[in-house]
Amino acid sequence: MAKEPNTPLYKVLIADLKRQIDDGYYKKGDLLPSENELCKSYGTTRPTVRQALGELTQMGYIIRQHGKGSIVSEPKNGLGILSLKGSTAGVGKKNLRTEILVKTKRIGWPVDFPYELTDTQREAGCLYLARLRHVNGLPTLYEETYITDIDLPRFTMHNLAKHSLFETLKKNHHVEIKEGEQKIWAVAASKRIADLLSIRPGKPILHMKRSMQTNKANLLMYSFLYCNTEEYFIQDYF
Amino acid sequence: MAKEPNTPLYKVLIADLKRQIDDGYYKKGDLLPSENELCKSYGTTRPTVRQALGELTQMGYIIRQHGKGSIVSEPKNGLGILSLKGSTAGVGKKNLRTEILVKTKRIGWPVDFPYELTDTQREAGCLYLARLRHVNGLPTLYEETYITDIDLPRFTMHNLAKHSLFETLKKNHHVEIKEGEQKIWAVAASKRIADLLSIRPGKPILHMKRSMQTNKANLLMYSFLYCNTEEYFIQDYF
DNA sequence: AAATTAAACTTGTATATACAAGAAAAAATA
DNA sequence: TATTTTTTCTTGTATATACAAGTTTAATTT
16 A cells, blocks of 8 residues: 555645655754755755745745745644645544545435536436534534536445544545635524524524535535534645 | 836736736636747746746646646636735625725734734834724724734834735835734624624624734734624635 | 945745646547 | 547646745954
8 A cells, every 4th residue: 555656746745745744853943954965965956845835834834035035834723624735634633533424325416506517517417415513622613515527436335433534535536625705604503503503592693605626627516514613623835 | 216127027927817817808618718828929948937927726726637738717706815825815805995094004013913023023113003804885804914024114103004015014124924824713793893893792703813924024913803703705726 | 343245145026947736628548 | 410539728846947035143353
């Protein structure tokens, strides 16, 4: 179960530096090795190193200062679900438990689905699953996911409680999120959502609708989230 | 009042393509000219063109498909305040009116300021302003902004109702946002916020705290937002 | 000793080029 | 005609290099 051999060098660099930051080897405020030093270490050239540093910048791991260097930024906390491309940083994996409320199953697209679907998508149908995430035992985030059912044989077998949905898609089906859009509202909790999150109906709840495009043309994913932000909050970086 | 002469070529490309997409010359689903065609048009090479396309991708204007090309994405709507780096796409400028509730003034940092401040920042003090944004006449977003008062002479003179705060900082003070972090909650409207947004106290409100780093080392900005998402919503792209 | 200048770093922008790999169109084949 | 193969066009990854410009350190000058 080794890693893929053909991983682009710049992605290796991203993974390495990210891990070292996550592990605390580089701490907030530290300077990363300069671009030229990284070039030597990895036997490559500046454009490649810069591509990696550019993505780490976008992921919120570092900020770069002209003439000075790449400075490690804040460690992550909060429910970092918005930063899709950069792992599930989150609140610390130990405190996060994912409960599957509806196991992955094949359904037709809901008639009142709020996003426009192509003919190809309609024909393909979709996979549906519903999860409830607990943070330190507290039910905090309810999420319904719809995935276009294209090129995903035996997908329903995977255990999505242990592994992240995105990791599963990547490792087992080579599907990666490329682009996405999200809409955010503050709403009053309905009876159903209030029951799921163990809160009082009418309590303010964060509601999000997200659509995500992948590296496979017609394989779009959608998720609808309801988050109790009493104890925790949503966080992201730009 | 012409544009700066030393604008990097890739930024010119970004601005040109962005304008053409905003103007509707390229519509959703269209293919942009290929990288090589853009090279010819602008008399440059692929890395430069790719830098521009990469940033447009990050801004949500296009998605790129290997072997096919750069596809124009969704037109923007919603209150696009999260997509800082890519202009105030927003709900359409005609429908957006900004009311200044507190004109820019120099104050000391609040004692209960929720972010950590460096000594340099404390010494510098801060500029404060408060704005209320109306969408189609409806008070929708209340925003308080704190800016570290470094290298910003005569800043208080600018008219922030007409021009975007970020545009003013860029054009008049060469300050650009580089990085940022935001936290999001759904909260019940307090009496004060309810009055400002002309809603019932207790109504669910989107609350955000954002901190932003700029190209000047100690010049950090902070803003605290309260948004009524009854009629409109917050949208962003990743 | 203090202020200025110069040098040695850093990242930012850019050119020129090469080959790999995905997608679509054209050509060849059954 | 329908299918397969080839070609062409696209973006993805990478090397090698050059100079500009911001920051810090060291050397020089006052």
